[in-house]
Amino acid sequence: MSETEHQKCYIYAPPLPEERASKRQRTSKSNPQKHLPERLQTYRKIWSHQEEKIQATLEEADRVTQEKIVNFVSVASQPEPEHRQVSAIPTGLVIAGPSIASHGPFFERLGRRIRDDTNSAYFVLTSGESPNLKTLLKNLIKKATSRVDDDDDDDLGRPSTSSKNGPKLLDFDLGHLQEWQSRNRVQSIVVTIQDSEAFDASILIEIVDLFYSWLDRLPFVLLFGIATSSESFEDRLSGKSLRYLEGQKFDVTQSSEIIEKLFSATVASTDIPLRIGPNLSRRILERQRDHVQNVQDFSNGLKYAYMSHFYANHTSIFLDENVSFEHLSSDMFEAVRILPSFRRWVEGMLEEGQTQEVRQLLQSDQFLFENIIHLVKSGHETLSALSIASTVFTNVRESLQMSPDVPLSSIWTRAASGEMIGSPLLRETMLLIKKIPSDKLVQLLTSMEDLDTASFTIDINAYRHELADLVKRNVNSTPLRSQHDVRNDSLRTTVVAQKVLLSKHKAALSEQDKAYSELVARFHDELDDYFTSTFINPRGLILSEILIYDLKSPHTEVFQPRPRFAIERALASPHDYLGCECCGADLGENGEVSLSGTQPSTAILYQMYLESGALINVSDLWSAFRAIAGDEEEESESKTMALFQRSLAELRYLGLVKPSKKKTDHIAKTMWKGL
Amino acid sequence: MLPDELLSQLNTEFPCRETQLRQLAALYSTHLPSPPLLCAHGLTATGKTSVIKSYLSASEIPYAIISSRECITGRHLLERTMAACLDAREELSARKVDRRPYARTESINTLAVSLGRMMEDWDGGKFVLVFDGIDSQREAPPTLLPALARFGELIPNLSILLISTLPLSSALHKPGIPHLHFPSYTRQSLLTILNTSPPKIFPVPPSADKFPGYTPELAAEDDAWLWNRFLGAVWDSLSKNTGRDLVSYKNTSLRLWREFVRPVVDGTFGTRDFSRLMVNRRHLFQLEDSVLDRIISTPDTTATATAAGKDVLPATPAAAKKAAALGAQHDLPYYTTYLLIAAYLSSYNPSRTDVTYFMKHSDKRKNRRHHASTKLSAKKSRKIPRHLLTPSPFPLDRLLAVFRSLLDGPVPQVADVCTQIATLTSMRLLVRTGQGAAGDMLDTGMRWRVNFGWEYVRRLGRSVGVEVGEYLVGGVDV
Numbered sequence A: 001m002s003e004t005e006h007q008k009c010y011i012y013a014p015p016l017p018e019e020r021a022s023k024r025q026r027t028s029k030s031n032p033q034k035h036l037p038e039r040l041q042t043y044r045k046i047w048s049h050q051e052e053k054i055q056a057t058l059e060e061a062d063r064v065t066q067e068k069i070v071n072f073v074s075v076a077s078q079p080e081p082e083h084r085q086v087s088a089i090p091t092g093l094v095i096a097g098p099s100i101a102s103h104g105p106f107f108e109r110l111g112r113r114i115r116d117d118t119n120s121a122y123f124v125l126t127s128g129e130s131p132n133l134k135t136l137l138k139n140l141i142k143k144a145t146s147r148v149d150d151d152d153d154d155d156l157g158r159p160s161t162s163s164k165n166g167p168k169l170l171d172f173d174l175g176h177l178q179e180w181q182s183r184n185r186v187q188s189i190v191v192t193i194q195d196s197e198a199f200d201a202s203i204l205i206e207i208v209d210l211f212y213s214w215l216d217r218l219p220f221v222l223l224f225g226i227a228t229s230s231e232s233f234e235d236r237l238s239g240k241s242l243r244y245l246e247g248q249k250f251d252v253t254q255s256s257e258i259i260e261k262l263f264s265a266t267v268a269s270t271d272i273p274l275r276i277g278p279n280l281s282r283r284i285l286e287r288q289r290d291h292v293q294n295v296q297d298f299s300n301g302l303k304y305a306y307m308s309h310f311y312a313n314h315t316s317i318f319l320d321e322n323v324s325f326e327h328l329s330s331d332m333f334e335a336v337r338i339l340p341s342f343r344r345w346v347e348g349m350l351e352e353g354q355t356q357e358v359r360q361l362l363q364s365d366q367f368l369f370e371n372i373i374h375l376v377k378s379g380h381e382t383l384s385a386l387s388i389a390s391t392v393f394t395n396v397r398e399s400l401q402m403s404p405d406v407p408l409s410s411i412w413t414r415a416a417s418g419e420m421i422g423s424p425l426l427r428e429t430m431l432l433i434k435k436i437p438s439d440k441l442v443q444l445l446t447s448m449e450d451l452d453t454a455s456f457t458i459d460i461n462a463y464r465h466e467l468a469d470l471v472k473r474n475v476n477s478t479p480l481r482s483q484h485d486v487r488n489d490s491l492r493t494t495v496v497a498q499k500v501l502l503s504k505h506k507a508a509l510s511e512q513d514k515a516y517s518e519l520v521a522r523f524h525d526e527l528d529d530y531f532t533s534t535f536i537n538p539r540g541l542i543l544s545e546i547l548i549y550d551l552k553s554p555h556t557e558v559f560q561p562r563p564r565f566a567i568e569r570a571l572a573s574p575h576d577y578l579g580c581e582c583c584g585a586d587l588g589e590n591g592e593v594s595l596s597g598t599q600p601s602t603a604i605l606y607q608m609y610l611e612s613g614a615l616i617n618v619s620d621l622w623s624a625f626r627a628i629a630g631d632e633e634e635e636s637e638s639k640t641m642a643l644f645q646r647s648l649a650e651l652r653y654l655g656l657v658k659p660s661k662k663k664t665d666h667i668a669k670t671m672w673k674g675l
Numbered sequence B: 001m002l003p004d005e006l007l008s009q010l011n012t013e014f015p016c017r018e019t020q021l022r023q024l025a026a027l028y029s030t031h032l033p034s035p036p037l038l039c040a041h042g043l044t045a046t047g048k049t050s051v052i053k054s055y056l057s058a059s060e061i062p063y064a065i066i067s068s069r070e071c072i073t074g075r076h077l078l079e080r081t082m083a084a085c086l087d088a089r090e091e092l093s094a095r096k097v098d099r100r101p102y103a104r105t106e107s108i109n110t111l112a113v114s115l116g117r118m119m120e121d122w123d124g125g126k127f128v129l130v131f132d133g134i135d136s137q138r139e140a141p142p143t144l145l146p147a148l149a150r151f152g153e154l155i156p157n158l159s160i161l162l163i164s165t166l167p168l169s170s171a172l173h174k175p176g177i178p179h180l181h182f183p184s185y186t187r188q189s190l191l192t193i194l195n196t197s198p199p200k201i202f203p204v205p206p207s208a209d210k211f212p213g214y215t216p217e218l219a220a221e222d223d224a225w226l227w228n229r230f231l232g233a234v235w236d237s238l239s240k241n242t243g244r245d246l247v248s249y250k251n252t253s254l255r256l257w258r259e260f261v262r263p264v265v266d267g268t269f270g271t272r273d274f275s276r277l278m279v280n281r282r283h284l285f286q287l288e289d290s291v292l293d294r295i296i297s298t299p300d301t302t303a304t305a306t307a308a309g310k311d312v313l314p315a316t317p318a319a320a321k322k323a324a325a326l327g328a329q330h331d332l333p334y335y336t337t338y339l340l341i342a343a344y345l346s347s348y349n350p351s352r353t354d355v356t357y358f359m360k361h362s363d364k365r366k367n368r369r370h371h372a373s374t375k376l377s378a379k380k381s382r383k384i385p386r387h388l389l390t391p392s393p394f395p396l397d398r399l400l401a402v403f404r405s406l407l408d409g410p411v412p413q414v415a416d417v418c419t420q421i422a423t424l425t426s427m428r429l430l431v432r433t434g435q436g437a438a439g440d441m442l443d444t445g446m447r448w449r450v451n452f453g454w455e456y457v458r459r460l461g462r463s464v465g466v467e468v469g470e471y472l473v474g475g476v477d478v
């Protein structure tokens, strides 16, 4: 005990009970890490492929904006046009949006492009490394002249104003940069202020002033990363600084858009061996929408899911393309045999009386192996078809300009949870197709033309030709209409026996309209069949446990931890965690566990704290505490008091209470449970 | 070059600075001794820097200029001064100076000694040391100015010239210093100066085939004529009232010029149709846009062109631009939006009203209305609407409580909520205040404040379907 007295914290190691609970005992001594290296290798292969896609998508998403900025930089460094006599630092305001975490990667990519495409130097400054002007300049210079600490001996014969003997430039003197520029002769020095909002306005004003003053010697170009808006940025600078800046605004693609693109490139793409299931996707997407908008987090989430699958699931070994029977241990097959989907499958077969096959599946590893390989392959195909169908469906809605605008991510998650068939969304869309006029159908077919046709079975080209023929023969200026189009119905009002009868009549269809109706009907039916056959419920797939990762558990704890909730809950109901009989036994009248002296003293005090108001009388608290935690005897009171004081100190340490000046002997409550 | 020639050349380069140039010529000439100290002062853009620099370089007196703008600390100023003097020295004598004795200039004393040594080595020539903007030197030690003022007496042949915005006499603790005042330019002077370089009316000269008679000389004459009148108009309508200095005036004029001459370039008006042009382009002179300094100068050609065609006053482009920009803003995540709204309400509502506004069990809307109306009628006469006051600080838990009661469903207590608060803080939408501002983020004593206005929060609210005004004590009459 004496050792731990002065330690702030220590690892509590309770004495181990002699025997662990029987249900937890492992029955066999199998190696839990079997085939781990192979699984990891498969993981790496598959993930690196995904990562490439993510990178490519990101680059593509930024491409237009980045090109504009690069252009701006290369134009800015050119000699000024004659009529522009106002001299100012060329400045780009990059509206990068509120997803601060993605600013870093964005400006990094931008830097690469600027260095590659223009003869410019590019330096990024962040608020963290620029607490004041001096440090900012030092950093800038260090980045430019990289590595050269001023005591380092100069490269041979480099012309240098700071010769060893004479006065040296101070390390925040932009003269260093000038010297560097005289050697490198870049066309422009692009300085990026990555998180302009987090900089002190005074520092921004100072650097603008300073850079402007040096502009005749150093060709500065400033880029400001802005999370809010260019107006609020301008408002923070003084008029004088604004006069020294001149430039343009660049809008970076909204991160919700990028996330959507990433989603279709990764989760909803066609050629991926491991699917992220709908629940997890929904979780990831919701988090992006509600809490953070952050591309990095999105890809981290995916990566973690992939890792979880391959690290923890033995059967994931079958996702390796080159898996061979000889290398697998029989444990793997046992693992497959206990999968729920496998059991369902086998039971189904039994009901159909295929006992022979079932026996083989259960007994022959070789036979099972062949089946697994086959099932995994066909499962991939089914899932790819589902993804393609989602894309087709999104495409159809887009080209029909249907509202509400449902993005692919949402359609995919619905499809992947098997909710598509019979959904209002699908029904409504198919109805609209029934009524589609020819001009819209042309658009629709055109938009569907460049779809991945591998598993898309409808022959779009045939329809296009047929439609083109019909349209050519159409003499009217109006587009062709199908028989379901409401504009082909006319209302007829007749008065029969003093009653007004409203009756719908089909207007007589022209020959062409008839032909067109027939075409639309065929197209509709075919598309309907296609959707019905592809929008299956993936959870019904045999071996879906291998193909799809959809576990909520580690993901939520890792990406959305609940620290405050955890502390509050542990303090409010310690018996849940302690699992001892003494604390949880006596339930109060309304089912709540009441206080008991055996609970940890901090927990007791916390529960009293919960019941009190914003100001707490400490002496009242003490008497309540003593009533629960203490016993009647006099001599143990000092011990109870010690416990009380320690608990109170702990509450204060957790930030739950603080001393109050409002009332003597009172403390103030600073945190409320559940916030 | 003879002094007279020199002066007249400088006078053409810098019109309206004859007095100052004459005085400079009298004080600093190659042969006569110069005063040990001179203080040149004048408001911004009165030509102090450029006139003095041009004079010194033309008169061939050795000099060095140190701009305080480029010196980050007092020490930096000393180091740069020494380096600049040595450079000047080297350039003049065209031989290497042994710089070793001057390696470090830690204090003003060292500078005095080093300068003395340097001047001794110098064979009797004079040297002018100019400190530009010395009054705005960052982190200047209090002794800097008085010490510099005495350098000229301590070191023979050295003349110190201080340039500042206001006269320095008292700061130098030294009586009888000669001052050279650069007065602000009058309207007439400004016109004279800016008239020396009129911009072109036609960015590309009209084709020689169509207008064979329109020679470059003729064009230049037209440019000057129109520019002169235009300048007068700009001064009288805009710059007289704001941005009176040379640079602002010039910027404003240049910003308006292309728009102004557009009808001439189009061919609608002739180059000398000044009065018709004025009537046609009068909206340019009625808006504040061109006097405001902005980073983004988008000459919104299409909008102004159509406006000009109809000859009506367009809605102020500043407002239009603002509206457009507001629309184009990035969306915030759902809960972040609510957090901001909650923060606004916590800042602007007194905490005692929270029970009325945010109790879960009461019918919010009804309660709110009722409350608002009684409040209004009771104290109407002497109340400023809350949203016009400054925001008051609030503790974090209050923000979280309001946040939760604004939302209908339960929000899990995830760490993401705290992350968002941190993000909003680094975006300066929320600001930490009070004694804990610099300290620990997790300190519960920490208080927060919003750093955005009513317009912003109202728009936020509408994006998630919340009328923020309904929750604001006292309501908002908009």
Ligand SMILES: Nc1ncnc2c1ncn2[C@@H]1O[C@H](COP(=O)(O)OP(=O)(O)O)[C@@H](O)[C@H]1O
Pocket (backbone or CB within 6 Å): B013, B014, B015, B016, B017, B042, B043, B044, B045, B046, B047, B048, B049, B050, B051, B193, B246, B247
């Ligand atoms: N009399 C003048 N004639 C022509 N240009 C002038 C005149 N006075 C100032 N300027 C111009 O105005 C600008 C600002 O002058 P500057 O010398 O920097 O002013 P100050 O140092 O007083 O702030 C310079 O571009 C300068 O060329």
Ligand SMILES: [Mg+2]
Pocket (backbone or CB within 6 Å): B048, B049, B050, B132, B133
């Ligand atoms: Mg100046």
